[in-house]
Amino acid sequence: MTRSAGRHFLQIPGPTNVPDRVLRAIDFPTMDHRSPDFGLLGREVLGGMQRVFKTASPVVIYPASGTGAWEAALVNTLSTGDRVLMYETGHFATLWQKMAKRLGLEPEFIAGGDLRSGADPQQIETRLREDKAHSIKAVCVVHNETATGVTSRIAEVRQAIDAAKHPALFLVDTISSLASIDYRHDEWGVDVTVGGSQKGLMLPPGLSFNALSAKALAAAKTAKLPRSFWDWGEMIASNKDGYFPYTPATNLLYGLRESLKMLEEEGLDQVFARHQRHAEATRRAVRAWGLEVLAKNPAEYSASLTAVLMPAGHDADRVRKTVLENFDMSLGTGLGKLAGKVFRIGHLGDFNDLMLAGTLAGCEMGLALAGAPIKREGVQAALQYLAECRRAPARAAA
Ligand code: PLP
Numbered sequence: 001m002t003r004s005a006g007r008h009f010l011q012i013p014g015p016t017n018v019p020d021r022v023l024r025a026i027d028f029p030t031m032d033h034r035s036p037d038f039g040l041l042g043r044e045v046l047g048g049m050q051r052v053f054k055t056a057s058p059v060v061i062y063p064a065s066g067t068g069a070w071e072a073a074l075v076n077t078l079s080t081g082d083r084v085l086m087y088e089t090g091h092f093a094t095l096w097q098k099m100a101k102r103l104g105l106e107p108e109f110i111a112g113g114d115l116r117s118g119a120d121p122q123q124i125e126t127r128l129r130e131d132k133a134h135s136i137k138a139v140c141v142v143h144n145e146t147a148t149g150v151t152s153r154i155a156e157v158r159q160a161i162d163a164a165k166h167p168a169l170f171l172v173d174t175i176s177s178l179a180s181i182d183y184r185h186d187e188w189g190v191d192v193t194v195g196g197s198q199k200g201l202m203l204p205p206g207l208s209f210n211a212l213s214a215k216a217l218a219a220a221k222t223a224k225l226p227r228s229f230w231d232w233g234e235m236i237a238s239n240k241d242g243y244f245p246y247t248p249a250t251n252l253l254y255g256l257r258e259s260l261k262m263l264e265e266e267g268l269d270q271v272f273a274r275h276q277r278h279a280e281a282t283r284r285a286v287r288a289w290g291l292e293v294l295a296k297n298p299a300e301y302s303a304s305l306t307a308v309l310m311p312a313g314h315d316a317d318r319v320r321k322t323v324l325e326n327f328d329m330s331l332g333t334g335l336g337k338l339a340g341k342v343f344r345i346g347h348l349g350d351f352n353d354l355m356l357a358g359t360l361a362g363c364e365m366g367l368a369l370a371g372a373p374i375k376r377e378g379v380q381a382a383l384q385y386l387a388e389c390r391r392a393p394a395r396a397a398a
Helices: 018-024 038-052 065-074 091-102 123-128 154-163 214-221 232-239 251-264 268-287 316-327 353-369 378-390 394-396
Strands: 010-011 057-063 083-087 108-112 137-141 170-172 192-196 209-211 304-310 329-332 342-346
Touching: 010 342, 010 353, 018 192, 018 251, 038 057, 038 192, 038 209, 057 065, 057 378, 065 091, 065 170, 065 192, 065 209, 083 091, 083 123, 091 108, 091 137, 091 170, 091 316, 108 123, 108 137, 123 251, 137 154, 137 209, 154 170, 154 268, 170 214, 214 232, 251 378, 268 304, 268 353, 316 329, 316 342, 316 353, 329 353, 353 378
Parallel strands: 010 329, 083 108, 083 137, 137 170, 170 192
Antiparallel strands: 057 209, 192 209, 304 342
């Protein structure tokens, strides 16, 4: 392998750049996870995660990737043969639906068409109204579909469930939105929120989360799907004193304590505004190149990543390869139905204006080198917007 000078640009939509402060916090001797000091650490991070999810109910932390927390959400609340209503927003919603099938559930998948829009609350309401026998036990939606850069309007999906007067549980995946895009577990009446460490939380992969509700905890009492490692019961009992029923990922929890501090120093609202600003600057760059953002509806634009649609006949993976080989930057690939059609720019986590400028410069040069028919005006459009935001900060939120 030849050496590349300077820092690699990790601009996939997660795992994201881990800040030095978090790396240093992790680089500390592993402690006794049954010691009094560990109990303090456990309570501190569990409390911090409740603030991030905006919930007063318990949060569970697993030493697992996000897929584990998906499984935990399903096996703790549902029984074999239960019908679940899921929405095809893209590759990750599809994987969750496949998991539900493998676990013995009966997912009903609302088709997402061209994958350029989020979950449609109206369609969910219509389906729930038809379900007079209440055989649908849960509605599952991905808040920020990482494969498309499209968000779903979770508060509106909640209203749709309420309008249909349907008792289904509401399960939401926030793996690529948590701590990047505004999210309110309690206010939006979500029963289980699924999160992961490697995106907005600025940690390496390896931790994942379930935020719960009283209704989810009640459902866990009668849910029959087999579960052991994922069981909330023993976890919550041990967590009361800051401990875990099995060996926790101690050093990642040191990192989590640090990342929570960083999020609170900046302020979650400022973190969200920063992500929105970078997303808007990116969309301006894409349009100035003469290309299209995959997301169609401005109310559903993702603040954590942008999927860029390539013109017909131009392979998005060729652009990614060109960018990696020439500028040492990783961009997200097109997943599932979007393979070869889009590349994804991650602009979430520990990220600032100049990092975005470098990222967009790499994209612009790579697109041109790969022979894509673009105008070389994207970086300039983004820089102009970023500078305007500094002159008139209110514009950034507009
Ligand atoms: N859900 C979403 C929205 C994701 O982006 C990902 C991974 O990127 C997952 C689920 C799966 O999580 P993991 O790969 O950490 O298991």
